[in-house]
Amino acid sequence: RRAIIIDTDPSPDDAVTFLMALGSPDEIDLLAITTVGGNVPLHYTTRNALMALELVNRTDVPVYKGAEGPLMVPLETAEHVHGRTGFDGYDLPEPKATAAAGFAPEKIVELVMSRPKGTVTLACLAPLTNIALAMLLEPKLAGHLREIVLMGGARTEGGNITPAAEYNIYADPEAAWRVMNSGVPVVMIPLDCTHKALTTTPRMNALRAYPQPHIEPFYHLLIANKAYNARQDGTDGGPLHDPTVVAYILRPEIFAGRHVNVEIALQAPTRGMTVVDWRSVTGKPANALYLPDIDADAYYALVWERLAAAYRP
Ligand code: BDR
Ligand code: CA
Numbered sequence: 001r002r003a004i005i006i007d008t009d010p011s012p013d014d015a016v017t018f019l020m021a022l023g024s025p026d027e028i029d030l031l032a033i034t035t036v037g038g039n040v041p042l043h044y045t046t047r048n049a050l051m052a053l054e055l056v057n058r059t060d061v062p063v064y065k066g067a068e069g070p071l072m073v074p075l076e077t078a079e080h081v082h083g084r085t086g087f088d089g090y091d092l093p094e095p096k097a098t099a100a101a102g103f104a105p106e107k108i109v110e111l112v113m114s115r116p117k118g119t120v121t122l123a124c125l126a127p128l129t130n131i132a133l134a135m136l137l138e139p140k141l142a143g144h145l146r147e148i149v150l151m152g153g154a155r156t157e158g159g160n161i162t163p164a165a166e167y168n169i170y171a172d173p174e175a176a177w178r179v180m181n182s183g184v185p186v187v188m189i190p191l192d193c194t195h196k197a198l199t200t201t202p203r204m205n206a207l208r209a210y211p212q213p214h215i216e217p218f219y220h221l222l223i224a225n226k227a228y229n230a231r232q233d234g235t236d237g238g239p240l241h242d243p244t245v246v247a248y249i250l251r252p253e254i255f256a257g258r259h260v261n262v263e264i265a266l267q268a269p270t271r272g273m274t275v276v277d278w279r280s281v282t283g284k285p286a287n288a289l290y291l292p293d294i295d296a297d298a299y300y301a302l303v304w305e306r307l308a309a310a311y312r313p
Contacts, residue, residue: 001029002146002249003119005108007066008242009038009045009126011082012089012221015052016307017125017242019214020250022058023309027250030061031111031120034104037068038126038171039078040086045126048087050095055214057312059097066104066130070172078167081228089224090217105133109141117144121249124150125242127168132175135182142182149249151242152176153262153274154191155292162272166191169264170272177264180287188262189244190274192292193255197244199226199237203300210304212311243303244294250306254298257291 006021008014021030033053035046046065053059069075083089102110108130112120122145124131131148135141152168159165169176180186199222208219222240229238248255261284265273276290 001027002121003029003031003115004121004123004249005032005034005111006030006123007034007036007104007126007130008049009036009040010048010052011039011086012218012225013240013242014125015048016218016240016303017123017246018049019052019056019310020243020246020303020306021123022056022061023306024246024250028246032107033061033063034066034108034130035063036066036104036126036130037075038168039082040084041075041077042066042068044086046099047095048085050097050099051087051092054095054097055092055217056310058310062100064102064104064107065099067133070127070129071132071174076171078161082225087221090220092217104130105137108134109138112141112144113138118146121146122148123245123249124148124152125245127171128175128179129172132172132178135178142184145184147185147187148179149187149189149245151189151194151245153188153276155274155276155278155290157191157195159273160191162269164265164270165272166274169274173264173266173272177266180262180264186288187248188274188288188290189248189255190290190292191239193294194239194241194244197239197294197296197299198235199240201236204237206300207304210308212308214311215308218307240303244299247299247302248291251298251302254295254302255291256293257289259286260288260290261286262288262290
């Protein structure tokens with residue numbers, strides 16, 4: 001069983017990801033969920049995490065609140081994609097559960113350093129602020145991790161928040177820079193990958209066929225989310241970005257890519273861009289496994305199965 005911590009700014013695709021982890025108890029030991037300001041402010045990301053856990057009766061997993069905003073600049077949220085609360089599209093009850101005591105970056109340090117070296121994976125679905133802060137708090141953290149699997153970046157696909165940058169990297173590029181230069185093994189799943197696996201009508205119908213009571217709310221949340229992409233790109237459905245992270249941990253063989261050097265641009269107009277040395281033209285050492293390819297049908301079969309399995313009566 002892989003011990004993981006999920007760092008997240010829940011919109012629905014984030015929530016699907018940590019529910020998938022809970023639906024995979026034979027493979028994954030989810031130590032904690034840590035929240036950060038991102039798509040929407042920290043207040044909403046934390047509430048959305050708790051709401052999603054309550055839907056499947058899994059509030060036994062601790063949720064720790066982290067940073068409200070990036071290391072160096074004010075937070076730029078993305079309400080135009082995910083709605084005001086990050087969970088627009090279905091009215092869920094306000095959660096009764098509350099966040100656990102403790103600051104997420106400190107809890108990440110505590111949870112990782114109290115376990116044997118090379119055993120804990122960070123699954124990152126949001127701006128990397130909490131991770132960079134944890135690395136600043138404990139310089140030995142990077143060397144103690146097994147790896148970081150993150151959703152973020154873009155090469156051939158271009159950006160989704162600026163022409164050059166993907167949102168999670170753009171929102172806190174200084175944090176991303178720190179993580180990429182920390183020496184920790186990084187697996188990077190970019191827009192190049194997630195834009196190849198869309199929530200098409202047949203895939204959404206397959207989701208709706210599952211009988212568990214949380215599936216109907218998630219169906220509507222994801223339909224609301226995909227409306228944005230359909231408007232933007234004229235596609236049937238949109239990407240389901242973050243679940244690629246847990247899908248990779250469960251089934252790495254459904255992804256393909258290369259070990260490459262990735263630099264993070266810090267200056268406008270490419271601020272937050274991932275500069276991927278796909279052809280090794282710089283000779284700089286690889287610092288990431290960059291994965292632009294995916295078996296989309298295998299991905300959706302896995303995501304829906306594990307999302308459904310998260311439910312506890
Ligand atoms: C990333 O930003 C958010 O919209 C998604 O949850 C994902 O983490 C995609 O750019
Ligand atoms: Ca996210």
